[in-house]
Structure formats: C-alpha cells, structure tokens
Amino acid sequence: MSNTLQNDRFLRALRREPVDRTPVWLMRQAGRYLPEYRATRKQAGSFLGLAKNPELACEVTMQPLRRYPLDAAILFSDILTVPDAMGLGLYFVEGEGPKFERPVRSADDIARLAVPDMDGELRYVMDAVRTIRRELDGSVPLIGFSGSPWTLACYMVEGGGSKDFARVKSLAMNDPAAMHRLLEVTTDAVIAYLDAQRQAGAQAMQVFDTWGGVLSPSMYREFSLRYLQRIARELPRGEGDSAAPLILFGKGNGAYVEELSNTGAQGVGVDWTIDLGEAARRAGGRVAIQGNLDPVTLYAQPEAIRREVGRALDSYREGNGGSLDGHVFNLGHGMSPDMNPDHVAVLVDAVHELSAR
Numbered sequence: 001m002s003n004t005l006q007n008d009r010f011l012r013a014l015r016r017e018p019v020d021r022t023p024v025w026l027m028r029q030a031g032r033y034l035p036e037y038r039a040t041r042k043q044a045g046s047f048l049g050l051a052k053n054p055e056l057a058c059e060v061t062m063q064p065l066r067r068y069p070l071d072a073a074i075l076f077s078d079i080l081t082v083p084d085a086m087g088l089g090l091y092f093v094e095g096e097g098p099k100f101e102r103p104v105r106s107a108d109d110i111a112r113l114a115v116p117d118m119d120g121e122l123r124y125v126m127d128a129v130r131t132i133r134r135e136l137d138g139s140v141p142l143i144g145f146s147g148s149p150w151t152l153a154c155y156m157v158e159g160g161g162s163k164d165f166a167r168v169k170s171l172a173m174n175d176p177a178a179m180h181r182l183l184e185v186t187t188d189a190v191i192a193y194l195d196a197q198r199q200a201g202a203q204a205m206q207v208f209d210t211w212g213g214v215l216s217p218s219m220y221r222e223f224s225l226r227y228l229q230r231i232a233r234e235l236p237r238g239e240g241d242s243a244a245p246l247i248l249f250g251k252g253n254g255a256y257v258e259e260l261s262n263t264g265a266q267g268v269g270v271d272w273t274i275d276l277g278e279a280a281r282r283a284g285g286r287v288a289i290q291g292n293l294d295p296v297t298l299y300a301q302p303e304a305i306r307r308e309v310g311r312a313l314d315s316y317r318e319g320n321g322g323s324l325d326g327h328v329f330n331l332g333h334g335m336s337p338d339m340n341p342d343h344v345a346v347l348v349d350a351v352h353e354l355s356a357r
C-alpha cells in the first residue's frame with residue numbers, strides 16, 4: 001500500500017516541517033455525540049460488538065471525516081482491548097463504563113499474564129486497521145493507539161474506573177516488584193500491539209496515558225514515565241511506506257514535557273492545564289506538540305470557541321519562536337456524548353482559518 005497522501009499536514013507537523021494550516025483531529029472524534037454513530041452502535045448491539053466488527057468499526061471511524069475537514073482519522077477501538085485479550089474479561093455496564101470480570105489483584109494473577117497473540121485474540125483490531133486504510137484511500141493518515149502501561153494497569157487492578165485509584169496505588173506502594181512485573185508484561189504487550197497496528201497500516205501511533213497525572217512526581221517517574229521511555233526506545237517506527245511516528249499523550253503531564261520530549265517520541269500531547277507556549281518552550285523543538293483545548297469549550301458559543309482556538313494558537317506561536325510549525329491541534333482530552341456536532345465544525349474551521357500561513 002502506498003503512503004502517498006492527499007493531505008499530509010498531520011504527518012508533516014509531527015516532523016516539525018512547514019504546513020499551510022495547522023492540522024487538527026479530536027480525541028474521541030468518533031462517538032456518541034454523532035447521531036450516525038448511535039445508529040451504527042445500535043446495529044452492532046453493543047460497544048464491544050461495534051469495536052470487534054471491522055466493517056462497522058471502519059464505518060464509525062469514517063463518520064466524523066464525512067462531516068468535518070479533519071486532518072487525521074483514528075482507529076475506532078478501545079485501549080482496554082489489550083487486557084481483554086490477556087483474559088481479564090472486558091464488559092460494559094450501561095452508564096457505568098468499562099469493567100473486568102477477572103481483575104488483577106495478586107502476585108499470582110500477575111504471574112499468569114502473558115502478551116496476547118496479535119494474529120489471534122487481537123486480529124479484529126488489525127483487520128479494522130486494514131479495512132480503514134482501504135476506505136480512507138489516501139485521503140488522510142490513520143492513527144493507531146494503545147493505552148499506556150500505567151493507565152492499563154489502573155483498569156486491570158481496579159477492575160474498572162476509579163475515583164482515587166486506591167487499589168492500584170497501594171499495590172505499587174506495598175509490592176513495587178509485583179507492580180513492575182505487571183508493567184513490564186503490559187509494556188511488552190503495548191509494543192507488540194502498536195507494532196502490529198503499524199504493520200497493518202497505521203501511519204501514526206498514540207499512547208494514551210490518561211491516568212499518569214494522578215501520581216505524585218516520584219511515582220509518575222517510577223511507574224509511568226519509565227515505561228513510556230521504554231516504548232519510545234524499543235517500538236519500531238518503520239521506514240518508507242510503513243513509517244509511523246509516536247505521540248505520547250497524557251492528562252496532567254505538563255510538568256513532565258521536558259522529560260517526555262527527551263524519550264525519542266516524535267510528539268507529546270498535553271491537556272489544558274499547561275499553556276501551549278510553555279509546553280513548546282519545555283519541548284525545545286525536540287518534538288511536535290499536540291493539544292490542548294479544554295473539551296468543555298465545545299459547550300460554549302461559537303464566538304467563544306473561535307476565541308479560545310485563537311488563544312491556543314497564539315500561545316503556541318509565542319512559545320515556539322514565532323512559528324506555528326510543529327503543532328497538531330487537538331483537545332486536551334476526549335469529547336463527551338452530549339456535545340453539539342455543529343460546534344465541532346466551528347472548532348475545526350477556526351483552527352484552519354486562524355492558522356492559515
């Protein structure tokens with residue numbers, strides 16, 4: 001498959017090359033805020049039924065691209081497919097989010113974990129990547145993704161979402177050696193998973209460290225950053241038609257942008273608790289910066305959305321020596337189901353208009 005793209009702004013920005021406009025995509029751009037997503041999900045019967053059906057996963061990946069001039073597609077799947085394939089039994093309770101039937105609670109549970117077969121239990125993900133690449137037909141690049149080892153461990157140990165992460169943090173404090181064994185096998189799985197997605201056709205890879213920011217700085221460095229560093233060091237990026245840069249996104253990672261930009265990753269994604277200009281200064285030109293509008297901005301009126309987009313662009317320019325290059329526009333976290341689809345159009349158009357070179 002040829003990598004020639006009609007729109008390569010996103011990949012150029014990740015290489016910090018000049019672009020005509022700042023590229024934009026949105027975390028959770030495919031989802032329940034779109035009526036057409038709700039219809040396809042109904043057809044699939046459930047979220048997992050949707051994610052495990054390559055044709056339907058392809059359909060929902062394409063839906064936001066038909067509405068908005070987005071500069072990248074993101075594979076429709078979930079970060080919890082990996083622990084599911086490791087045998088934890090993922091299920092969803094309506095209104096309560098993800099849960100595992102068999103959470104990881106003891107050193108014995110951890111010893112039983114192994115890297116899942118990418119051509120076995122996770123084949124449906126690679127089939128979805130291949131199907132989407134065919135359907136995109138060179139229009140925009142496709143982003144593959146994984147959870148970070150720490151964020152996956154949070155769900156694996158807690159058995160679902162959590163308010164205080166008491167179980168996973170106590171495991172890390174009480175038995176750090178066991179926690180490191182869990183993070184090691186999960187890191188092996190993340191590397192194999194992203195590599196298989198790249199080989200199936202993903203043109204960029206993003207790691208979601210959604211829960212790194214709940215750790216103290218010393219625990220963040222020991223239990224999250226260390227494994228992001230290993231991924232950035234060991235994950236192949238491919239060459240030519242199978243090349244794919246790596247983006248490390250984390251909520252609440254602003255204090256660590258300098259360390260993250262020294263990992264060898266090509267991009268660092270930040271949330272709205274750090275100014276983009278400050279993130280750019282800390283990155284010092286070593287990586288592209290992605291982010292970082294507060295998703296709640298999408299509840300505001302169109303004029304406020306345009307103003308916030310302008311502020312984010314100005315901040316990035318100010319911290320990046322007067323240039324908008326090396327920036328990928330995004331939210332600082334995912335979209336919510338009750339957001340107004342018309343406001344997304346305002347946001348995407350504002351990014352392209354206000355960043356025109």
Ligand SMILES: Cc1c2[nH]c(c1CCC(=O)O)Cc1[nH]c(c(CCC(=O)O)c1C)Cc1[nH]c(c(CCC(=O)O)c1C)Cc1[nH]c(c(C)c1CCC(=O)O)C2
Binds near residue numbers: 210
């Ligand atoms: C923590 C996390 C998860 N999943 C993900 C993360 C990391 C990013 C983040 O912090 O948001 C990642 C994810 N999940 C989903 C995507 C799809 C791609 C995209 O459009 O960005 C991505 C990149 C689809 C999804 N994943 C999920 C949905 C909603 C499911 C539905 O249709 O009911 C979607 C569109 C389910 C899911 N899966 C997870 C949660 C917390 C939920 C929400 C549960 C709920 O709101 O009911 C775990």
